[in-house]
Amino acid sequence: MKLIVTGGAGFIGSCVIRTLIRTTDVSICNVDKLTYAASPEALAEVSGSPRYRFERLDICDGPGLAALFEREQPDAVMHLAAESHVDRSIDDPAAFIMTNLVGTYTLLAASTAYWRGLPEARRASFRYHHVSTDEVYGSLGDVGAFTETTPYAPNSPYSASKAGSDHLARAWFHTYGLPVLVSNCSNNYGPFQFPEKLIPLMILNGIAGRPLPVYGRGMNVRDWLHVEDHARALWQVLTRGQPGESYNIGGNAERRNIDVVHAICDLLDELVPDPQGSRRRLITHVSDRPGHDLRYAIDASRIRRDLGWVPQETFETGLRATVEWYLANEAWWRPILERRYAGQRLGLA
Ligand code: NAD
Numbered sequence: 001m002k003l004i005v006t007g008g009a010g011f012i013g014s015c016v017i018r019t020l021i022r023t024t025d026v027s028i029c030n031v032d033k034l035t036y037a038a039s040p041e042a043l044a045e046v047s048g049s050p051r052y053r054f055e056r057l058d059i060c061d062g063p064g065l066a067a068l069f070e071r072e073q074p075d076a077v078m079h080l081a082a083e084s085h086v087d088r089s090i091d092d093p094a095a096f097i098m099t100n101l102v103g104t105y106t107l108l109a110a111s112t113a114y115w116r117g118l119p120e121a122r123r124a125s126f127r128y129h130h131v132s133t134d135e136v137y138g139s140l141g142d143v144g145a146f147t148e149t150t151p152y153a154p155n156s157p158y159s160a161s162k163a164g165s166d167h168l169a170r171a172w173f174h175t176y177g178l179p180v181l182v183s184n185c186s187n188n189y190g191p192f193q194f195p196e197k198l199i200p201l202m203i204l205n206g207i208a209g210r211p212l213p214v215y216g217r218g219m220n221v222r223d224w225l226h227v228e229d230h231a232r233a234l235w236q237v238l239t240r241g242q243p244g245e246s247y248n249i250g251g252n253a254e255r256r257n258i259d260v261v262h263a264i265c266d267l268l269d270e271l272v273p274d275p276q277g278s279r280r281r282l283i284t285h286v287s288d289r290p291g292h293d294l295r296y297a298i299d300a301s302r303i304r305r306d307l308g309w310v311p312q313e314t315f316e317t318g319l320r321a322t323v324e325w326y327l328a329n330e331a332w333w334r335p336i337l338e339r340r341y342a343g344q345r346l347g348l349a
């Protein structure tokens, strides 16, 4: 199989590429614009593989995509490229509208033009996999979980742009017959996650002895999944999913933010003792995120039942491995912290 992966230099995309080059015989062309969030270093282990190649391209570039499809002749597309950080979408939504909506539209249009020109057998087996988030469903109260039929109710510019892109993908299936699969996953964590997201931010600030900024009272709940479990799920959806369907992906690991931060403090204290007692002393409650969704929880019954996917990590094993990874990989994150843009956001400039 020849696969185009968009956003393959990002946190999840790079894990997908590492996993698939290691465990399958697929050939991958990674299409990525290389925004601030990209990490080409995360692809070092595959860069020498004859089954991997990289193309620097903006998914809003229609002619560039058309030429790429012509050259690559892919059997499938897995679309992960996106602006992904909620706080940035609140500060400056424009890039989210461009990449997540216009970029998704441009990719769908280029994929459809290419797909229509394929011989019948290849047209039937072609797949377009749109990778999305549980945030499109909005916020839950204390009980219940998102299923594939939960109505969309996005609350942030990020989740609204992702919800719109999901609707575009769905419409391309119903209107044009493009064999579209959609997946909606909960919060990921693991190696190479850009340190603006909760878990790596808390690990790196904890290592440096800096304040750990918890929004509001820290009572918001997220449902955590290790990125390698997500990568394995995406492969199952791509290769075994039913076109026109969507699949929720989650690890059944709901945690309050404050409990996640406590767990990180305790792991760091165990692995690198804090001379001043405990890193919990660094926890600082700061202003809440505007429109902050209270709780996310995924009901992953469909992908478990229909595709036989089960996560391999628990939150406890995955978080420990992640803290250990950041402790062992300062050579990856130190240059990121020293870049001016990230430094400003993290208060480390
Ligand atoms: P990320 O921000 O780490 O990576 C995004 C990648 O997309 C980067 O490499 C970036 O350079 C690239 N990109 C951005 N704009 C582009 C453009 N216009 N053209 C080409 N490439 C572009 O994101 P991530 O956390 O790896 O998320 C990947 C996907 O998974 C996104 O679609 C996101 O919505 C979805 N998702 C993320 C999570 C999570 O917890 N991180 C959970 C569920 C779903």
Ligand code: DAU
Binding pocket: 084, 085, 086, 087, 132, 133, 134, 135, 185, 186, 187, 188, 196, 197, 198, 199, 201, 213, 214, 215, 216, 218, 220, 221, 222, 257, 289, 296
């Ligand atoms: O649910 C899936 C989504 O998870 C993905 O679609 C997004 O791309 C991804 O960024 C993530 O969104 P969140 O907003 O849930 O993740 P974030 O790491 O930004 O925040 C997690 C929780 O922690 C959230 O309730 C806000 C809180 N938080 C976050 C940061 C960065 C803090 O309390 N302090 C912080 O400094």
